[in-house]
Amino acid sequence: EVQLVESGGGLVKPGSSLKLSCVASGFTFSSYGMHWIRQAPKKGLEWIALIYYDSSNKYYADSVKGRFTISRDNSKNTLYLEMNSLRSEDTAMYYCSIGSVDYWGQGVMVTVSS
Amino acid sequence: DVVLTQTPSILSATIGQSVSISCRSSQSLLDSDGNTYLYWFLQRPGQSPQRLIYLVSNLGSGVPNRFSGSGSGTDFTLKISGVEAEDLGVYYCMQATHAPPTFGSGTKLEIK
Numbered sequence: 001e002v003q004l005v006e007s008g009g010g011l012v013k014p015g016s017s018l019k020l021s022c023v024a025s026g027f028t029f030s031s032y033g034m035h036w037i038r039q040a041p042k043k044g045l046e047w048i049a050l051i052y053y054d055s056s057n058k059y060y061a062d063s064v065k066g067r068f069t070i071s072r073d074n075s076k077n078t079l080y081l082e083m084n085s086l087r088s089e090d091t092a093m094y095y096c097s098i099g100s101v102d103y104w105g106q107g108v109m110v111t112v113s114s
Numbered sequence: 115d116v117v118l119t120q121t122p123s124i125l126s127a128t129i130g131q132s133v134s135i136s137c138r139s140s141q142s143l144l145d146s147d148g149n150t151y152l153y154w155f156l157q158r159p160g161q162s163p164q165r166l167i168y169l170v171s172n173l174g175s176g177v178p179n180r181f182s183g184s185g186s187g188t189d190f191t192l193k194i195s196g197v198e199a200e201d202l203g204v205y206y207c208m209q210a211t212h213a214p215p216t217f218g219s220g221t222k223l224e225i226k
Contacts, residue, residue, distance in 0.1 A: 045155075059214065062214075101153060104162040
């Protein structure tokens with residue numbers, strides 16, 4: 001059974017940093033690209049980052065470029081999202097998803113507020 | 115970025131009724147590899163999105179066959195043939211042909 005479990009969210013102040021993790025199981029993690037997608041409260045879905053299976057390519061939405069970094073450790077079956085210079089508009093549920101977007105995690109909440 | 119326009123934004127249906135949701139793209143979603151990377155998702159209240167349809171018309175694993183997808187180029191449709199109570203939630207289309215991937219604004223399906 002494919003499972004994606006996010007962690008690392010919480011309440012932080014504007015300008016702070018946070019690192020999210022997504023632990024994968026039930027499939028060959030090292031063979032798949034992975035996404036981070038977020039959803040602000042009561043809003044729609046926003047794609048924010050993609051990393052290739054071998055970390056050779058990374059892509060970001062303009063809204064997070066230069067502040068967020070996607071990475072992975074295939075030996076640990078884990079995807080990461082390092083978030084710096086957080087803003088109130090980054091408040092959202094953050095989901096990790098397999099490249100084919102057929103499996104999603106349960107999401108982790110990030111709240112940026114003073 | 116590619117803009118996906120979903121209509122309607124709210125849909126009210128009775129059990130057993132057939133309904134359709136439209137997703138129109140600001141650019142053709144036909145990729146140079148011949149595929150059209152258009153997906154449909156359902157997000158039930160309090161849950162993560164679930165992929166229903168991939169590559170315009172292919173049913174996801176475990177998805178009931180009352181769901182179907184069609185379209186080409188810039189115009190796409192999700193049809194539910196016989197709405198059931200468990201179908202309530204918000205439906206999103208998503209394109210991954212052009213970087214960055216983008217989502218439609220969503221269609222909320224309410225059960226009368």
